[in-house]
Amino acid sequence: MKILEIKDVHAKIGEKEILKGLNLELEPGKVHAIMGPNGAGKSTLSKTIVGHYDVEVTEGDILYKGKSILNMEPEERALEGIFLSFQHPVEIPGVNNAYFLRTALNAKRKHEGKEELNAAEFLREMKKYLEMLGMKADMISRSLNEGFSGGEKKRNEILQMLMLEPEVIILDEIDSGLDIDALRAVSEGINMMKDGKRSFLVITHYSRILDYIKPDYIHVLKDGRIIKTAGPELVAQLEEEGYESIEEEA
Amino acid sequence: MAQEEINKAVSGEYSLGFEIDIETDVVPPGLNEDTIRFISKKKEEPEWMLELRLKAFEKWQKMEEPRWGHLKYEPIDYQSISYFAAPKKGPESLDEVDPKILEAYKKLGIPLEEQKQLAGVAVDAVVDSVSVKTTYTEELNKHGIIFCSISEAIKDYPELIKKYMFSVVPMTDNFYAALNSAVFTDGTFVYIPKGVRCPMELSTYFRINALNTGQFERTLIVADEGSYVSYNEGCSAPTRDENQLHAAVVELVAMKDAEIKYSTIQNWYPGDENGKGGIYNFVTKRGICAGDNSKISWTQVETGSAITWKYPSCILKGDNSVGEFYSVAVTTLAQQADTGTKMIHLGKNTSSTIISKGISAMKGQNTYRGLVKIGANAHGARNYSECDSLLIGDQCGAHTFPYLESKDIHGQVEHEATTSKISDEQLFYLRQRGIDEESAVSMIVHGFCKEVFSQLPMEYAVEAKALLELTLEGSVG
Ligand SMILES: Nc1ncnc2c1ncn2[C@@H]1O[C@H](COP(=O)(O)OP(=O)(O)OP(=O)(O)O)[C@@H](O)[C@H]1O
Numbered sequence: 001m002k003i004l005e006i007k008d009v010h011a012k013i014g015e016k017e018i019l020k021g022l023n024l025e026l027e028p029g030k031v032h033a034i035m036g037p038n039g040a041g042k043s044t045l046s047k048t049i050v051g052h053y054d055v056e057v058t059e060g061d062i063l064y065k066g067k068s069i070l071n072m073e074p075e076e077r078a079l080e081g082i083f084l085s086f087q088h089p090v091e092i093p094g095v096n097n098a099y100f101l102r103t104a105l106n107a108k109r110k111h112e113g114k115e116e117l118n119a120a121e122f123l124r125e126m127k128k129y130l131e132m133l134g135m136k137a138d139m140i141s142r143s144l145n146e147g148f149s150g151g152e153k154k155r156n157e158i159l160q161m162l163m164l165e166p167e168v169i170i171l172d173e174i175d176s177g178l179d180i181d182a183l184r185a186v187s188e189g190i191n192m193m194k195d196g197k198r199s200f201l202v203i204t205h206y207s208r209i210l211d212y213i214k215p216d217y218i219h220v221l222k223d224g225r226i227i228k229t230a231g232p233e234l235v236a237q238l239e240e241e242g243y244e245s246i247e248e249e250a
Numbered sequence: 251m252a253q254e255e256i257n258k259a260v261s262g263e264y265s266l267g268f269e270i271d272i273e274t275d276v277v278p279p280g281l282n283e284d285t286i287r288f289i290s291k292k293k294e295e296p297e298w299m300l301e302l303r304l305k306a307f308e309k310w311q312k313m314e315e316p317r318w319g320h321l322k323y324e325p326i327d328y329q330s331i332s333y334f335a336a337p338k339k340g341p342e343s344l345d346e347v348d349p350k351i352l353e354a355y356k357k358l359g360i361p362l363e364e365q366k367q368l369a370g371v372a373v374d375a376v377v378d379s380v381s382v383k384t385t386y387t388e389e390l391n392k393h394g395i396i397f398c399s400i401s402e403a404i405k406d407y408p409e410l411i412k413k414y415m416f417s418v419v420p421m422t423d424n425f426y427a428a429l430n431s432a433v434f435t436d437g438t439f440v441y442i443p444k445g446v447r448c449p450m451e452l453s454t455y456f457r458i459n460a461l462n463t464g465q466f467e468r469t470l471i472v473a474d475e476g477s478y479v480s481y482n483e484g485c486s487a488p489t490r491d492e493n494q495l496h497a498a499v500v501e502l503v504a505m506k507d508a509e510i511k512y513s514t515i516q517n518w519y520p521g522d523e524n525g526k527g528g529i530y531n532f533v534t535k536r537g538i539c540a541g542d543n544s545k546i547s548w549t550q551v552e553t554g555s556a557i558t559w560k561y562p563s564c565i566l567k568g569d570n571s572v573g574e575f576y577s578v579a580v581t582t583l584a585q586q587a588d589t590g591t592k593m594i595h596l597g598k599n600t601s602s603t604i605i606s607k608g609i610s611a612m613k614g615q616n617t618y619r620g621l622v623k624i625g626a627n628a629h630g631a632r633n634y635s636e637c638d639s640l641l642i643g644d645q646c647g648a649h650t651f652p653y654l655e656s657k658d659i660h661g662q663v664e665h666e667a668t669t670s671k672i673s674d675e676q677l678f679y680l681r682q683r684g685i686d687e688e689s690a691v692s693m694i695v696h697g698f699c700k701e702v703f704s705q706l707p708m709e710y711a712v713e714a715k716a717l718l719e720l721t722l723e724g725s726v727g
């Protein structure tokens with residue numbers, strides 16, 4: 001059983017076709033890395049999966065646990081367990097970070113028929129993860145992403161992932177702009193989430209994060225399609241020879 | 251129509267001494283000296299007040315309605331308005347109240363007792379043009395605080411009224427202020443004696459109840475040396491069809507070391523999505539920091555009215571005095587708001603802060619108009635202004651007109667203005683975390699208004715948030 005199946009998806013942003021018949025399957029419990037040149041359509045793929053309104057799917061289908069999600073609202077997909085760590089998390093002035101995250105978490109708990117967490121219970125949890133990720137305590141009261149440094153934004157994405165416990169986790173360049181300590185903390189957070197059931201789709205340009213989180217598969221995305229899938233050994237080849245060397249597999 | 255023609259035809263007779271029956275509860279539409287004599291008589295006013303009213307009326311007749319606001323509306327026929335109405339008997343119980351209004355009360359979380367008051371079921375709230383004594387009076391008396399209707403004050407405290415009324419907003423200040431000075435029917439008077447810190451929030455609900463009756467309240471708050479008061483003005487009006495004119499005047503006087511905090515939630519009927527119905531709100535609000543180290547702070551949340559024309563202002567006369575203006579103005583449906591503030595720096599080291607947040611949705615039009623004026627002797631004056639607009643959808647509009655006049659070259663003025671559309675990326679971010687669209691919008695809007703809401707007294711802030719949510723309900727998508 002696949003957890004996510006992307007079947008021959010064609011997708012446009014505006015008039016421009018960006019995904020051109022993309023196929024990809026995520027297996028439960030596995031880490032799938034996606035690499036590919038700038039502008040190939042990696043972020044567009046992640047947006048397509050989570051239902052961003054900029055993207056129009058013209059052909060193909062996306063199945064999550066066997067069911068098509070193309071007609072689901074973004075929040076429904078999220079509540080069902082699909083999470084995207086954004087390449088560029090947006091700033092939302094005046095919205096308290098903890099308040100936001102508690103609202104999101106309680107929406108999810110409600111969806112799952114669980115009790116909502118009260119403020120005290122929630123804060124206890126949040127503090128635990130803040131500490132683990134080496135984040136400052138003022139992240140509780142600051143406005144969501146507002147004025148956060150690049151690294152702080154990325155850690156805040158991981159914090160949300162840890163607390164929301166999604167099942168399909170898409171990480172769009174989580175490693176960009178991170179210093180060594182941050183990279184280690186973020187990787188630890190990701191590894192903690194591995195439970196044999198969750199799958200990860202890790203979009204990256206660098207092998208460094210892959211050394212930490214040990215991908216099972218490497219997919220090469222070029223010009224709107226997955227042109228090659230291989231084991232982790234492919235990373236070394238890509239680093240050496242670049243994307244030009246990759247021939248599309250039959 | 252026919253009645254209107256007749257009224258017009260006979261209106262010449264009014265000015266020839268046609269007496270209005272003093273027993274009546276509503277005067278016939280129209281405005282002339284007799285209407286004013288009638289109001290004054292109904293209020294049992296002393297002769298000097300009547301004289302002042304007549305003087306204002308005479309001046310008003312020579313004045314022109316201002317047209318510089320960024321507002322569009324049909325000319326108002328001042329002769330078709332009735333200028334006095336005693337309260338009508340309210341409904342017997344909440345069962346008789348329009349379910350739509352009750353629904354709104356419920357969403358605002360207004361307690362049942364208060365709902366009754368708002369719907370006019372109980373009589374001990376300010377209903378229409380006659381205000382009724384509030385409950386706190388006794389406690390306030392202990393501190394020597396005066397909190398009463400302006401009509402009572404005219405009778406009971408003529409010296410204070412003579413001294414301070416028209417001292418901040420002269421009767422000829424502007425067209426609407428002159429009209430108000432001639433025909434004001436009620437309002438509030440507050441006096442805080444020297445060194446007294448008012449032990450509770452003072453608040454009055456103003457409502458517009460009788461159909462087709464212009465509302466002309468007049469509020470005067472005087473904080474004597476070293477005193478403090480926080481005053482809340484909250485409003486709610488039931489749905490109706492006809493445009494109603496509201497032209498209030500508020501005057502604040504803060505003496506040496508005194509502080510006045512004036513908070514408003516304005517939620518009058520905004521009219522429908524085509525702009526039909528709704529209230530025209532032309533208000534003059536001004537405070538003077540008369541003494542050194544005094545402070546006046548205006549906080550307003552404006553969500554109602556078809557048209558809002560309102561510029562709560564501060565004259566910073568005392569040295570080191572402080573003026574603040576925090577505003578959230580929401581326009582949705584076809585509402586139009588032209589609002590802002592004036593900060594007039596006269597004293598040394600005076601400082602002012604302006605935080606204005608305009609939110610426009612649907613076909614709403616929101617204009618910020620602000621003036622910072624620094625006088626020649628206002629050495630060391632400082633102003634910080636921040637005007638942000640948030641657009642929801644693409645049929646609405648936001649306009650910003652900041653003016654600065656500085657005679658002091660050392661004055662420090664900082665101005666920041668932003669206009670942002672509620673960004674699809676912000677909305678998407680929240681939805682990707684499982685928050686539904688409506689909650690996501692309200693979260694972003696609350697975030698946008700945070701600096702202003704944090705200035706409101708606690709319960710008031712809660713009310714403001716609920717109101718904002720209700721106002722913007724269904725305006726997205
Ligand atoms: N909103 C948009 N409007 C127009 N073009 C867009 C939009 N979003 C993406 N594109 C275009 O789609 C193509 C794919 O973009 P995408 O962001 O998916 O690339 P990427 O593979 O994530 O690149 P990078 O490695 O630089 O992040 C690019 O040519 C980009 O310019």
Ligand SMILES: [Mg+2]
Nearest residue numbers: 042043044087
């Ligand atoms: Mg990208």
